[in-house]
Amino acid sequence: MSLSPTAQSGRPVVPSRARWQPLGLDQVRITGGFWADLQDRNARTMIDHCERWIETLGWSGNFDAAVDGRLPADRRGREFSDSEIYKLLEAMAWEVGRTGDPELESRLLALTARIAAAQEPDGYLNTMFGRPGQGERWSDLEWGHELYCAGHLIQAGVARARTVDDWSADPLVRVVLRVADHVCGVFGPDGDQRVCGHPEIEVALVELFRVTGERRYLDQARQFVDRRGHGVLADIEFGRAYFQDDEPVREATVLRGHAVRALYLASGAADLAVEDDDQELLDAVTRQVRTTLARRTYLTGGMGAHHEGESFGQDWELPPDRSYSETCAGIASVMTNHRLLLQTADPRHADAVERTLFNVLAASPSAEGTAFFYTNPLQQRLPGDVPDPDVASPRASSSLRAPWFHVSCCPTNVTRTVATLSSYLATADDHGIQLHQYAPATIRTGDLHLTVATGYPLDGRIEVSAVSAPDAWSLTLRVPSWAVGAVLTRADGTQLGVDPGYSTVPGPRAGETVTLDLPVDPRFTVADPRVDAVRGQVAVEAGPLVYALESVDLGADVATARVTADSPRRDADGRVLVRARVDQVPARDWPYGATAETTPGEVRDVALVPYQAWGNRGPSTMRVWLPHG
């Protein structure tokens, strides 16, 4: 029996060996529900929105200016702005692969042509460096983002290669191969022995090796991974941990420094370890990620507790109000945990993917798809202002979603990830199929054709039906860590209680259904007592969704809200309610003393919203963690 995919087609990650092999975009299709809505929003609005901003601000025009010899005078945007065009190209490539939209493909090709025209004869391609009046090529590896940009360009090429019939003829892929060869020439064994201040090239080169089979790309990735951590970059005020140059990858015990950098590096190192059969390296990355999940991750799955350096805090340092939880770090965490899931088959990585998709990735775009959160705090102390829809925000944190940012890494990152969401749902091995994430979907691989029907995450019932199936196969279903009391109903109707983790049952035959019932009633969650910042507080979750209290629902600032011990519940409309009151706190000259008297308010029902939906109804204060008792 072969249920494993045999081609690279439509798979964002293609390990040559894996406990579980990912399925491609053409094998798993999301057909409805929460994630289909987001994919529709991406197709209808978000990709267009990004393209329009990139054009309006002149960031794509930098390539035209390069061709016309108008650089650096006419250059627009930050030093890494090229990467936004590349991430958008990657999103377009996956989206074309997913939908076959010819109009989108023509836009992709047009953008590709402008980029290709700016490529220099030796393969170098970057609008920020190398021309008279600009910094020399590779003269600022700490901050210049040249290899980072090259990495995102390569990722776009990889996406294209995996979604076209003949990748070797594709114009984007051809640009990418020349860029990659140039990088290998400059940074190879006898070349420049440094690394990029922002990891990204590593993961890109491994995937390009997987596409092409060219060993030199893998070798170059290994060199970049091995060099880092030995102080090859300059010390900076943030310290070398900022770009993970403080400690070799295989010696580190936890992720640290700039969260996106750390997680991109972890993804690349994991991919490298797989292709090089380097179990020690894979174990090192796995250990780092698991410790990070256990000690440095917000309830939402968000990573990065410091605004300073957009970085991880220390263990247990997870203040809700100062949660940075950059959208890109969430995406990078999904990338990393997905890779580790494929290799280790450990459910905690799928749990992390789910939590982060629902509560970080999905939180970023507005309901309309025309504005984004860059940071994702778990507490908003000031209602703030509605950002101007025509002005890019000069800063990352905002009280409400902004249309664009001077540093606008997140929107394009969201678009490329949403286009590939279906790749996280299911995997295959020689015995059968594993379902990790639940959404209405169809799954076709080999002889197998399944449908998944569910109202998840609001409803906990997941029905997996076979339209056609081989005689004997195994269906493995993930029970999330919070789903204590889950029940699995086999195709023969027998029921069994299943613990969190993976449960395997005989796969349904054509016309049969296996049903998983997950308990998604709202529940209180408390934190490890070492998470000092949320002591004496509870959060409300229901299924994989983290909930939040907004002042627009409370009718008052959330600062002094308290919930009672009564369990949260759902009302007839599906809303999650808690019993809560708003305490009055007297004004004082000095906020510390022998006592802290308050006047309790009246207890009443208050509705919460899923965290990912907060901030869609105008300015509001908000909190995930609620004082209780």
Add this chain to the structure above:
Amino acid sequence: MSLSPTAQSGRPVVPSRARWQPLGLDQVRITGGFWADLQDRNARTMIDHCERWIETLGWSGNFDAAVDGRLPADRRGREFSDSEIYKLLEAMAWEVGRTGDPELESRLLALTARIAAAQEPDGYLNTMFGRPGQGERWSDLEWGHELYCAGHLIQAGVARARTVDDWSADPLVRVVLRVADHVCGVFGPDGDQRVCGHPEIEVALVELFRVTGERRYLDQARQFVDRRGHGVLADIEFGRAYFQDDEPVREATVLRGHAVRALYLASGAADLAVEDDDQELLDAVTRQVRTTLARRTYLTGGMGAHHEGESFGQDWELPPDRSYSETCAGIASVMTNHRLLLQTADPRHADAVERTLFNVLAASPSAEGTAFFYTNPLQQRLPGDVPDPDVASPRASSSLRAPWFHVSCCPTNVTRTVATLSSYLATADDHGIQLHQYAPATIRTGDLHLTVATGYPLDGRIEVSAVSAPDAWSLTLRVPSWAVGAVLTRADGTQLGVDPGYSTVPGPRAGETVTLDLPVDPRFTVADPRVDAVRGQVAVEAGPLVYALESVDLGADVATARVTADSPRRDADGRVLVRARVDQVPARDWPYGATAETTPGEVRDVALVPYQAWGNRGPSTMRVWLPHG
């Protein structure tokens, strides 16, 4: 009767009108105890330490390089390094005024001569700008710190002017007058209409007006204060609030942005308001500072909750582990609150001065005076490493005190402040003397000669005795806000309970004593419930001292320490003890769930240390706020 000082001699702040007039360094002398020890450490070690580092790093050599035409090639240090020489000069000037040390004065004059030699013919003086190969003068007001450096130079000149017999002949003062005149020429009513990114020039110009009587300096200060807040500086990633250019001074309701910048501006605006008889401006500053004390100040008096931008957080956003509480911000808070105390006679400003002196200023220097804290966190999660005594720290935060910093504003700021500590003890008005801070001291003004005898802050008894005194005068004593149950014993032996605030009794006559007994038993303190980060935790204070738990005393990491409800107490050695245990927390894959089980440890006595003394016994974890119950 005249108890008010009639000369400027030895007074750091000299308002032309005040409810209470400060006394000079020659009028109030600290004769023993905690603050005398610190002043001795300053005289013996800290000033020398700063001078040596400034020389070693070549920061003072920049002036010689300017004279020799070796700039910018030979320039060392950051763009604001000139200011460190000026703050050191100010410290030297006050210290010479305090002690008359001729050796120190010769060093002061030698340093002055090197600076004077670098002054340009038109009065401009800055080693960072204006030469071929450097930025043009005043070309980077956002970040260049030119006016900031000029302000600190002026403050040094003011210190010198107030501690020499004939200021008009002093070489430092003569340099300063030329600098100030140059600034007025460039930034006057018809000149450059911008302001400096870092306030400091404002407070300096008002004091120079007070020294010289030259109205143009006051007018220039007004222009700088009035211009700010109208977006005259560029928008930056931190936002214009960073340098208080977001909102006019008289319209703002609270301090915000970079804490040192905000507080230097507040000091300057307060001084300006006094000299211009501008009650609206004084009220605005007073309102901002009081709201900041009520909502944006740590228990230690520390200000600045964000590492990002070294800035104030939002109301109630006061995480102990991320407390920035820059030493310089503490000093600036003392400056500002002292000024407002003189004008308003409101005890909360004296309370803030005391709290900040004991728990921020005093915390910065090591027991040896050869290393300093730049930031003052209220929780240290990692024990960290002992900084190399021969290496300047590239960053502000450190787990232990560092000898010097690449940005080394704090050490020199500490030295100038310690040299002037006695100016915060007492003031005078037409009726008598007010005592605000308690230390063994002598006070001489007019016909009055007092001695203060006390073991404060460890002992709460303060005895104020008259050696000689006029026939009738009033003695006003501050009862700190925490001192509920204080008892005042008049010279005639009658006792009265006194509430926090100021209490006035007939001044003792020659040979008589008035005694104040303040309750300094250790006590638990809780925070306003809106300070989410310390919910469910208590701090221990005794008198004005905040206490901390260090792992070296606990024998374990402080992360899972809990205190019982038993009141803290002092042992026979004067140490503060709490009943505490160390809980065991099981390892978990994910730190959130329905419950958070812990295994309670054995309850035992644990010693705390005054916060200002923490970190003097090697690497340690530390916390001020302790989970309880």
